[in-house]
Amino acid sequence: MADQKPILISGAGLSGLLLAHSLKSKNIPFLIFERDESIAARAQGYRLRISSDGINALKEVLTEAEYNHLQQGTSQTGGGGIHNLDAVSGEPAPSKPGEGGGKGPGLGGDVLGVSRGWLRQCLFEGQEDAIQWDKKAVGYSVSNSGVKLKFADGSESSEGSLLIGADGPQSAITKQLTDGKVRAYDTGARMIHGQTPARAYRGLGDGDGGTLGLITNVRPGSLEDGDVELGWVFVGSPGAFALPEDQLYGVGKVAADLSRRLTANWHEKFHPIFEQQNDAEAAFLKMWTAHPDGIPEWSNDPRVTIMGDSCHTTTPAGGVGANIALRDAAFIGRLLGQAGGWREGLTSEYEKEMRVYASENVKMSFETASQRFNITDLK
Numbered sequence: 366m367a368d369q370k371p372i373l374i375s376g377a378g379l380s381g382l383l384l385a386h387s388l389k390s391k392n393i394p395f396l397i398f399e400r401d402e403s404i405a406a407r408a409q410g411y412r413l414r415i416s417s418d419g420i421n422a423l424k425e426v427l428t429e430a431e432y433n434h435l436q437q438g439t440s441q442t443g444g445g446g447i448h449n450l451d452a453v454s455g456e457p458a459p460s461k462p463g464e465g466g467g468k469g470p471g472l473g474g475d476v477l478g479v480s481r482g483w484l485r486q487c488l489f490e491g492q493e494d495a496i497q498w499d500k501k502a503v504g505y506s507v508s509n510s511g512v513k514l515k516f517a518d519g520s521e522s523s524e525g526s527l528l529i530g531a532d533g534p535q536s537a538i539t540k541q542l543t544d545g546k547v548r549a550y551d552t553g554a555r556m557i558h559g560q561t562p563a564r565a566y567r568g569l570g571d572g573d574g575g576t577l578g579l580i581t582n583v584r585p586g587s588l589e590d591g592d593v594e595l596g597w598v599f600v601g602s603p604g605a606f607a608l609p610e611d612q613l614y615g616v617g618k619v620a621a622d623l624s625r626r627l628t629a630n631w632h633e634k635f636h637p638i639f640e641q642q643n644d645a646e647a648a649f650l651k652m653w654t655a656h657p658d659g660i661p662e663w664s665n666d667p668r669v670t671i672m673g674d675s676c677h678t679t680t681p682a683g684g685v686g687a688n689i690a691l692r693d694a695a696f697i698g699r700l701l702g703q704a705g706g707w708r709e710g711l712t713s714e715y716e717k718e719m720r721v722y723a724s725e726n727v728k729m730s731f732e733t734a735s736q737r738f739n740i741t742d743l744k
């Protein structure tokens with residue numbers, strides 16, 4: 366009989382929560398630990414493009430009713446492709462390398478546009494009682510009988526049969542498991558993502574922005590309801606902007622004000638987007654990537670593995686990070702379901718297959734980003 370100690374999941378983000386759904390449906394006990402104090406602790410602003418990998422994973426794990434509920438808050442992507450406008454003149458500008466001759470990656474086909482906040486909220490529903498908040502994972506200990514997670518507050522979890530790190534690019538679990546072989550590299554590019562009511566985009570028409578650029582997801586029809594908030598991502602090539610002391614994150618007004626300062630000399634038709642944004646939703650991020658040469662091998666531990674951005678963070682270009690994170694979660698859930706819980710060999714089976722599809726996606730995303738945002742070095 367499979368080990369019935371709980372599966373320990375570090376990180377209640379997209380992949381952690383989808384895995385929780387999968388385990389719950391198979392009656393496999395689990396515990397989730399999250400660094401944040403609550404679901405609402407941080408702006409979750411940006412829009413995600415979920416394509417076949419992500420859709421297949423969601424459909425595999427969620428019930429039909431749960432998937433339909435999720436779908437109600439999504440938009441079908443499509444439309445006329447990418448349109449570039451020059452930031453200073455406001456006039457149409459030619460497409461850049463990596464933009465596929467004016468057609469965005471994945472436009473059309475089976476693709477969902479979804480705000481990260483809505484997707485996380487849907488995945489959170491039903492898991493409320495399983496999550497322990499304010500539990501920042503800092504490492505783990507393995508014994509013959511199981512694994513325990515250690516937290517920044519000095520406490521540790523009860524013993525689990527398997528630990529899965531799903532806690533993003535700075536994961537302490539990744540560092541310990543892979544002895545530093547897997548890590549996120551700083552591309553030097555910086556981003557602010559924000560949300561602004563649709564009416565503020567009307568001066569631009571239905572349609573993207575070297576050194577500083579603004580990417581919106583405005584599609585035909587989406588400007589009709591002026592109150593709906595549409596997401597945007599403002600990207601700076603390496604060296605273009607940063608937070609004081611090169612801080613990792615900046616959320617809320619600090620990020621909103623930075624976006625206004627950086628675009629003060631842009632054409633006036635862009636100003637409403639920055640002036641009318643919802644300041645609380647603005648967030649500054651560094652652009653990270655796993656190494657584009659592929660996910661390295663590490664000495665397998667049958668009791669510990671990693672998924673999502675903690676293993677293979679991708680740049681936002683190409684829209685694949687969440688897709689492969691969800692794919693990992695569905696895959697691990699399937700393997701655990703087939704065995705009725707943890708078994709020897711499960712983590713190596715998962716890692717072998719994941720390394721192949723994740724490496725392909727990281728490479729594609731990095732190549733797209735390096736062309737679009739002039740990335741030359743990784744740190």
Ligand SMILES: Cc1cc2nc3c(=O)[nH]c(=O)nc-3n(C[C@H](O)[C@H](O)[C@H](O)COP(=O)(O)OP(=O)(O)OC[C@H]3O[C@@H](n4cnc5c(N)ncnc54)[C@H](O)[C@@H]3O)c2cc1C
Nearest residue numbers: 376378379380400413414502532673674684685686687688
């Ligand atoms: C601007 C932008 C646009 C993007 N667009 C797309 C897109 O269109 N399509 C796409 O597929 N992907 C996109 N991505 C990538 C996607 O958001 C990520 O790949 C995805 O969220 C990864 O999911 P995850 O479960 O690995 O991590 P997350 O969803 O980030 O969850 C990690 C969780 O772990 C928690 N955590 C962190 N540290 C600890 C700790 N020490 N202990 C405990 N908990 C911790 C965090 O608070 C968080 O809740 C985009 C990313 C950005 C930044």
